[in-house]
Amino acid sequence: MDLKQLEYIIAIDKERNISKAANRLFITQSALNQQLLKIENELGTKLFDRRHPFMVPTLSGKIYINTAKRMIEMKEDTYKIIRDIANEDYGEISLTYTPEQGATLFANIYPYFHAKYPNITFKITETRVKAMEQLLLSREVDIALSIYSKDIGLKDSLEFIDLHTEQILVGVPSSNPVLKTINAVSDNKYPQIDLNSLAEENFVLMSTNTLIRDIIDLCFKEASFTPKVLFVTSSTPTVLNMVKQQICLGFIPESYINNTNDIIFFSLSPARYWTRCISYLKGGYLTKSEKYLIELCKLYYSGELSQYALIDK
Numbered sequence: 001m002d003l004k005q006l007e008y009i010i011a012i013d014k015e016r017n018i019s020k021a022a023n024r025l026f027i028t029q030s031a032l033n034q035q036l037l038k039i040e041n042e043l044g045t046k047l048f049d050r051r052h053p054f055m056v057p058t059l060s061g062k063i064y065i066n067t068a069k070r071m072i073e074m075k076e077d078t079y080k081i082i083r084d085i086a087n088e089d090y091g092e093i094s095l096t097y098t099p100e101q102g103a104t105l106f107a108n109i110y111p112y113f114h115a116k117y118p119n120i121t122f123k124i125t126e127t128r129v130k131a132m133e134q135l136l137l138s139r140e141v142d143i144a145l146s147i148y149s150k151d152i153g154l155k156d157s158l159e160f161i162d163l164h165t166e167q168i169l170v171g172v173p174s175s176n177p178v179l180k181t182i183n184a185v186s187d188n189k190y191p192q193i194d195l196n197s198l199a200e201e202n203f204v205l206m207s208t209n210t211l212i213r214d215i216i217d218l219c220f221k222e223a224s225f226t227p228k229v230l231f232v233t234s235s236t237p238t239v240l241n242m243v244k245q246q247i248c249l250g251f252i253p254e255s256y257i258n259n260t261n262d263i264i265f266f267s268l269s270p271a272r273y274w275t276r277c278i279s280y281l282k283g284g285y286l287t288k289s290e291k292y293l294i295e296l297c298k299l300y301y302s303g304e305l306s307q308y309a310l311i312d313k
Contacts (some may be wrong), residue, residue: 006068008035013065016054065095084287084297092118096135097145099126109296117289129211149274152214162303166254168272169262173246190267195223202248203227207234216273217250
């Protein structure tokens, strides 16, 4: 059992299709099929049931695949540790972040990271928070610039390093007549309202594959009403712009708020928060360069990045 064979079987399992797996591995379909048959002949059993067009692992296949993944993980961790011991500042960091604020964070810290580790490259995956967890668990990425909410719960198999906590607010168009009827409690930065007072209003909501939508759905469930939804989007800036254009109400993280008189922002009752964070596999090994990346993220949110990075250079 060599590592290349392990990668072949893992790829077939991931794609569930010989042709797609071959494309992923940059080899011919015939060559991959021959490798699979060779392994199965050596083992004396089938690893996959051929259910056109899908390849479904047999019981033996599942055992082989689980062991193969562990062995590949051991190899990757071993290489990481050895490079750190040898103080060799090269390699690749597989990173995932959100297309909006995650991308902004990375763009700000990357120049400083590159100044210290010019030979470290990044493999970037832009996706939503809920998808990040699966990428981490499958070890397709090393680190996620992610977000969690205590209202939704945390994955026990992941580590979380807090960076910044912010409120989820509801934005109401400044021209909406409902503002005259809202009984808000103004004992904090944002007046607090009962979501039920907005039961007759129109909303734009984020798509169901986002963490903020899970938080929003929980709010509506606790308020015991179904919102009137004009449309659904995967973009927080779109939500913000629709509210700004006086079209509907929307839920907006505090970090997206800018100075505008077109929107009145309210805190929910109870207040809802989420925390921007670094996440990675529990027990996973972090290299010196990965630890430095995390340190830069902390400095970015503390407002100390420029001062620190200039000194560090």
